[in-house]
Amino acid sequence: MPHALIAGVPMGWSRQVRGALDKVKVPDWTFSVFPGSDPKIAGISDKQLPDLLADAAKRGGAHVFCVSDGRDRQRIATAIREHFRFRWLASDVVRTATTQSEPLVKDIERAIKEEIEWRNALHPIVKSSPLALPQRGFSAERSVEAIWSMSESFNKEDGFFAKVGEALEQFRMQHLKKWDKHRERFFIDLSNRVWKDDGPYHGDAPFPRDWKYSSALPERFHFDVQHAQRKAFNFNDRAGRGKSVATSKHCNVDAHGYLR
Known part of the structure; x- marks a missing residue:
């Protein structure tokens, strides 16, 4: 079953983001949140990256959706995108989920539609590819x-x-x-x-x-x-x-x- 890992969510937003993910209507997909290290600032620290990658592997090759305030975007993308399917989520939309979930739900559903197309066309990566x-x-x-x-x-x-x-x-x-x-x-x-x-x-x-x-x-x-x-x-x-x-x-x- 495909899995999307929402990473870099500030710890202070995690509960509301999990609640929004419960409202996403996409058959067969499962979701989880990998909080960032800061309660208010979106992003993944260097110390967290190994655990994030290990979590993606443990979940059978999760698609990693990441949110960041922008300061560390290149570092995060470089560490993840060759190993696990990777995309950015807009931090302002994720932040909005603390008060209303609909914008994030729509963004996730739109993203998953594209990820399904990606999986159908390119996944899995076999040695003959x-x-x-x-x-x-x-x-x-x-x-x-x-x-x-x-x-x-x-x-x-x-x-x-x-x-x-x-x-x-x-x-x-x-x-x-x-x-x-x-x-x-x-x-x-x-x-x-x-x-x-x-x-x-x-x-x-x-x-x-x-x-x-x-x-x-x-x-x-x-x-x-x-x-x-x-x-x-x-x-x-x-x-x-x-x-x-x-x-x-x-x-x-x-x-x-x-x-x-």
Whole structure:
């Protein structure tokens, strides 16, 4: 059952926000509130982020709806959006729920309608999906390189995520190719690197890197990355670590672009 986690609600508003959520009429969805650390100011502290991510995982990959007074928005979004489906709620609408619930109820119902469209088009993220590839690591054709940012979008027009699904098919047409003597097709990037996902999985990814877009990745999942002509190459991961890969060898890269 899909779950929406309303995070960053000031502790002083929590009771009223929970009451508003009880009035949301969306079949099958459940809701909970993850209060912020301040009784009056909306937002999530650095110390709370690990617990918020753990709560989202515990609930089977919750969609995280967050409210913030604005000072920490970029930090919060960066920490969450690659791992769990993420969107902002307007803080003034959430604040209004302390006196009247209708505006928040309408905003939540409107948001859930879009989240249902997102889930129908993109969820779950399986290893064969282009979205399992790391945006920071896989060099994609310009015509399809926006698939990750499109997938993280919200407050879009009806039908937007169906178009994202079409973009994923275009990505497959551009990058999913036969290689060597394998029957399977593999994603091959513009740097002529083959991203294989059929080898034995090993090496645990630290939480929350074992989650992507509200999907739990297979245990120890990673890509074996090697040059299509088996040439030596260098790989720089998103943490700034570099690795020299010898001829006919590969390196292990996780779904977020970190070397394993």
